[in-house]
Amino acid sequence: MFTTNNPSSSLLSSSNNSPLVISLQHDTDGNLMEADSVESVLTRSDNTNQSSNSSSSSSSNITSMNQQTITNQLPLLREQSSIYTLQVEPVPNSSTTKLCLISKYERDIPVYLMVNNCTFEKLIKEQQKNATIHSVNIDILRKIALLIRRAIVTDFEKSIWLTHLQCGTGTSQLCDVNKCPRYSPFILRSIILSTKIIDISETSLTNETYMIVVQTYLQQLESRKQQYATELIKITKNITNYHLMIEPIIEKFIRQQLYPLHIETIYRIKFICCEYEINRLKVVLDESNLENNQMYQITLLCHSLKAYEQSKQELLLLTHCVEENKDLLKMSDMSNRISLSLDIKMMKNTNIRQQFIEQHRKNLNQYQNSIQKSLLDLAKIHMNDKQKLYDDALTNFKQNQQNLPLCQQFNGIIRNTIDLLLLHITESLRALYQLKTFALLGKIPIN
Numbered sequence: 001m002f003t004t005n006n007p008s009s010s011l012l013s014s015s016n017n018s019p020l021v022i023s024l025q026h027d028t029d030g031n032l033m034e035a036d037s038v039e040s041v042l043t044r045s046d047n048t049n050q051s052s053n054s055s056s057s058s059s060s061n062i063t064s065m066n067q068q069t070i071t072n073q074l075p076l077l078r079e080q081s082s083i084y085t086l087q088v089e090p091v092p093n094s095s096t097t098k099l100c101l102i103s104k105y106e107r108d109i110p111v112y113l114m115v116n117n118c119t120f121e122k123l124i125k126e127q128q129k130n131a132t133i134h135s136v137n138i139d140i141l142r143k144i145a146l147l148i149r150r151a152i153v154t155d156f157e158k159s160i161w162l163t164h165l166q167c168g169t170g171t172s173q174l175c176d177v178n179k180c181p182r183y184s185p186f187i188l189r190s191i192i193l194s195t196k197i198i199d200i201s202e203t204s205l206t207n208e209t210y211m212i213v214v215q216t217y218l219q220q221l222e223s224r225k226q227q228y229a230t231e232l233i234k235i236t237k238n239i240t241n242y243h244l245m246i247e248p249i250i251e252k253f254i255r256q257q258l259y260p261l262h263i264e265t266i267y268r269i270k271f272i273c274c275e276y277e278i279n280r281l282k283v284v285l286d287e288s289n290l291e292n293n294q295m296y297q298i299t300l301l302c303h304s305l306k307a308y309e310q311s312k313q314e315l316l317l318l319t320h321c322v323e324e325n326k327d328l329l330k331m332s333d334m335s336n337r338i339s340l341s342l343d344i345k346m347m348k349n350t351n352i353r354q355q356f357i358e359q360h361r362k363n364l365n366q367y368q369n370s371i372q373k374s375l376l377d378l379a380k381i382h383m384n385d386k387q388k389l390y391d392d393a394l395t396n397f398k399q400n401q402q403n404l405p406l407c408q409q410f411n412g413i414i415r416n417t418i419d420l421l422l423l424h425i426t427e428s429l430r431a432l433y434q435l436k437t438f439a440l441l442g443k444i445p446i447n
Contacts, residue, residue, distance in 0.1 A: 132245040184210035304393040308386040313433035
């Protein structure tokens with residue numbers, strides 16, 4: 001296992017063949033971070049036997065590379081505030097209570113179900129031909145909608161945490177090898193430390209600890225879902241034709257409102273799977289006893305690919321925004337307001353004054369379009385530069401392999417592992433920008 005906040009802890013060997021450190025950074029609630037890094041970060045940590053290699057320029061370059069952390073500023077996931085908190089729940093058949101983890105999506109009442117919001121009430125009024133739904137008090141219908149929503153959210157949460165469980169127990173369906181490593185994604189560390197769900201120091205966290213938290217939370221989710229179902233039965237048992245005439249309408253409405261969360265859930269699972277796969281590939285490389293220079297070449301290749309793919313996705317995002325008529329730059333209110341001098345205000349010819357104002361606004365629009373085009377041009381130039389660096393790194397990587405005797409070249413397993421590693425770096429970045437595009441435009445364009 002490896003962490004982002006203590007790279008030296010990953011140095012499990014005192015040999016020259018130090019492991020490749022691959023890490024994902026998140027904020028305290030488990031979201032991928034914007035300020036430092038959101039996707040997987042590869043860096044090389046060689047602290048062993050550096051003094052004996054200091055005379056070599058090659059080793060010196062490797063050391064310089066190892067001291068750098070490869071970070072990228074990527075868009076943050078839709079929610080930035082804390083997702084998970086603790087709440088007190090009663091223990092069944094007991095007078096005691098317990099602290100349970102809960103997602104804010106499950107805990108909070110959404111705006112559209114608030115009493116002072118007309119969205120839900122408008123939906124009910126639109127069901128003019130449904131006499132059954134109009135016979136039920138609107139507050140009862142809101143409570144039904146809230147319970148249905150919470151049950152659906154628990155299903156979303158279960159799908160995410162079942163993925164954690166599969167990764168932590170080495171039973172991930174993504175793993176197509178006989179022996180899958182057990183790995184708990186870094187998001188679990190963030191959740192445990194931010195919520196303090198267990199009283200344990202950061203250094204004491206193990207995969208077994210993570211799995212206890214995961215299994216406990218899955219049990220709590222299942223228990224709460226059963227509670228919601230029981231409450232629904234109590235509320236609806238005396239409502240005629242509830243399952244036939246009311247439930248489908250409310251559930252369809254709730255699922256429409258939860259569609260953004262549904263999309264985010266899909267991508268959170270994808271991020272977890274990418275992190276797991278990167279860790280699995282890291283294990284394969286670590287167990288291959290590669291030389292320092294070989295590990296350095298792999299790190300350099302991953303570094304250049306990430307920089308290129310990020311610049312590519314940034315350009316695509318900007319292009320999609322322009323195509324959807326989204327202003328990349330907004331003029332300030334001060335720019336749009338014209339302070340006319342007293343002499344102009346006193347002009348009797350109002351047509352001239354109006355033409356002047358319209359010309360001003362036209363010039364502003366032209367300026368804005370020009371600036372947006374300049375921004376896209378700069379982003380394209382930046383992408384082309386990064387692409388050239390990656391192409392050069394890939395060419396050098398292949399050339400270095402070809403220059404070696406056949407017995408010293410990477411075997412098929414190593415080559416396949418490197419290809420998969422590059423693929424998952426690319427996929428993680430694409431997924432992040434697709435989610436960002438969805439948050440901005442309400443859809444995910446096909447790249």
